[in-house]
Amino acid sequence: MKTRRSERVVDMTEYLLAHPHALISLSFFASRYQSAKSSISEDLAIIKKTFKERDIGQLETIPGAAGGVRFIPQISFSEAKKIIISLCQRLSEQDRLLPGGYVYLSDLLGQPELLKQIGRIIASKYLGEKIDAVMTVATKGVPIAQSVSYYLNVPFVIVRRDSKITEGSTVSVNYVSGSSERVEKMELSKRSLKRGSRVLVVDDFMKGGGTVNGMKSLIEEFEAHLVGITVFAESTFSGKRVVDEYTSLLCVEEVDTHTKTIKVVPGNYFNEQFSGFE
Amino acid sequence: MKTRRSERVVDMTEYLLAHPHALISLSFFASRYQSAKSSISEDLAIIKKTFKERDIGQLETIPGAAGGVRFIPQISFSEAKKIIISLCQRLSEQDRLLPGGYVYLSDLLGQPELLKQIGRIIASKYLGEKIDAVMTVATKGVPIAQSVSYYLNVPFVIVRRDSKITEGSTVSVNYVSGSSERVEKMELSKRSLKRGSRVLVVDDFMKGGGTVNGMKSLIEEFEAHLVGITVFAESTFSGKRVVDEYTSLLCVEEVDTHTKTIKVVPGNYFNEQFSGFE
Structure with a gap:
């Protein structure tokens, strides 16, 4: 079953917060939600922006086949x-x-x-x-x-x-x-x-x-x-x-x-x- | 500045996870995002559903003027x-x-x-x-x-x-x-x-x-x-x-x-x- 964006970003936020510094591939999220990688990328962009604005931490994006995303907790x-x-x-x-x-x-x-x-x-x-x-x-x-x-x-x-x-x-x-x-x-x-x-x-x-x-x-x-x-x-x-x-x-x-x-x-x-x- | 739903739910998810068992009023979120309480209620419904489905915990809603929402971490x-x-x-x-x-x-x-x-x-x-x-x-x-x-x-x-x-x-x-x-x-x-x-x-x-x-x-x-x-x-x-x-x-x-x-x-x-x- 496909999930809606707002539900995906809730779960992704929890997942990223629970796994600081871990490199998580886009495929992992794509299969978790049965969504296209392009949608996942858009989700991550929203999370990245919000994490930055709200001073939660950095969301690092590593491009390429071995890449993915990594949450780095941080404080201003x-x-x-x-x-x-x-x-x-x-x-x-x-x-x-x-x-x-x-x-x-x-x-x-x-x-x-x-x-x-x-x-x-x-x-x-x-x-x-x-x-x-x-x-x-x-x-x-x-x-x-x-x-x-x-x-x-x-x-x-x-x-x-x-x-x-x-x-x-x-x-x-x-x-x-x-x-x-x-x-x-x-x-x-x-x-x-x-x-x-x-x-x-x-x-x-x-x-x-x-x-x-x-x-x-x-x-x-x-x-x-x-x-x-x-x-x-x-x-x-x-x-x-x-x-x-x-x-x-x-x-x-x-x-x-x-x-x-x-x-x-x-x-x-x-x-x-x-x-x-x- | 008003925020979009997906940005709101990212921040609300983080906030709720960081404050387990704390009673948080709808007004708090409404003023944090300059959004109507009705939108906040809808956001919380999405978070509640996702938290339940993903086995993150319960989101308790307490109605009334002194009410609000409370995140109870839980495991299945x-x-x-x-x-x-x-x-x-x-x-x-x-x-x-x-x-x-x-x-x-x-x-x-x-x-x-x-x-x-x-x-x-x-x-x-x-x-x-x-x-x-x-x-x-x-x-x-x-x-x-x-x-x-x-x-x-x-x-x-x-x-x-x-x-x-x-x-x-x-x-x-x-x-x-x-x-x-x-x-x-x-x-x-x-x-x-x-x-x-x-x-x-x-x-x-x-x-x-x-x-x-x-x-x-x-x-x-x-x-x-x-x-x-x-x-x-x-x-x-x-x-x-x-x-x-x-x-x-x-x-x-x-x-x-x-x-x-x-x-x-x-x-x-x-x-x-x-x-x-x-």
Whole structure:
């Protein structure tokens, strides 16, 4: 049975959104709807225009027999900025201040809608890069890694600080925790990352950079390549950071436990030019 | 500027998919596209029909001034079964067998596409229930909780076995780990769950049920209500399970470390009748 245009574009929109970065041939859609490829091309033109106008992402068309169409999730500079500004306000809420000057984040990192936005923002930074896996460390980095990996359509791997029998053989490294200067251990299941993989590191929070630096060592142990590092929030750090190239969405600039104030500003994400923004 | 129907339905489809369970008024769409409500109603009828035919979910229409439309993600019995059967095969792969008879799952729980399917399947079971939060325990339960919480459009909370200064005040309980019979401790940040919340518990694996039972105690400590328990996989357990009402997607029926075979069958998810399936 042939389908009408409006029904086709509803289903195609859902299909494309559910398969980010996947190359889908015109024949696939043509046979799915028993429609001519010329009609499918027209459908895709409508979707492409709407995705662009509504800031949903790019629809890339690859011509030729091996070609097709590919949906690249993306966020505009202005929308990303709006989200980050509102996050700055939320992170500055007085009752987030914990003893020791830490900032409570767990509620935000448990909100699916917000995680999607964070994932889209981070993924948008790496559109021009080939990435095979997203890496993070348990526990709070996991929701961020999952969301980014969804938008990049690659798997994510979880580095652990504790040993678990359900991980099989692991590779471990020692690292110096920046804030406490203690030497700690982190490990990753051996089978979870292929040699030569191109890896994006994400985490929820960075102070001295020790944890992120540990992940860098692990990537070397796996003979893999580090593509980039993005953290949800960084905090100003008085010592010397062990990591210098990284991206942060937010920066906790000042925490005053006496006046109970937290000052949060946008991170260095917006200082850079990158392929995600037109 | 007025928009054409096909452009409207592309954007509406995206918007509805991105806001599961949210009630969206017709006026919202009417003003978004500067179109008459009657046109919007017709658009929604097309989307509703396509979502149903393509097994994407239900589009509920609520009449009246306070009404609107609501997208309820859903999966059909046959699609859920197909996914579970293919997971049975993947879990039975010989090289997943770890020393001690454990089954390696971490690679599967790091695949965003698969996590989405698992989330949709679990969420479909609880369509008729009011749920305020999804609860899981760190680390491997997190990706499942995040995916389910996305489809239910509620936050998720992470119970931890280790204490972290970034969680603020916590409530902790002791629980008996079913397999080792050791008494252990788990805790949840005090501010992460409101009193009276209706909670869905999810986890990656259940053997004796000790961990899940610990989460039940925590829910009681928070004066919250347990709505249900669903685990990705259960394994047959020779002792007495401390949890009797639960749902499993998969069941690891037999593990033979001598012949190196794992037998995995569909879990009790398919034994039950529930609102998700028509």
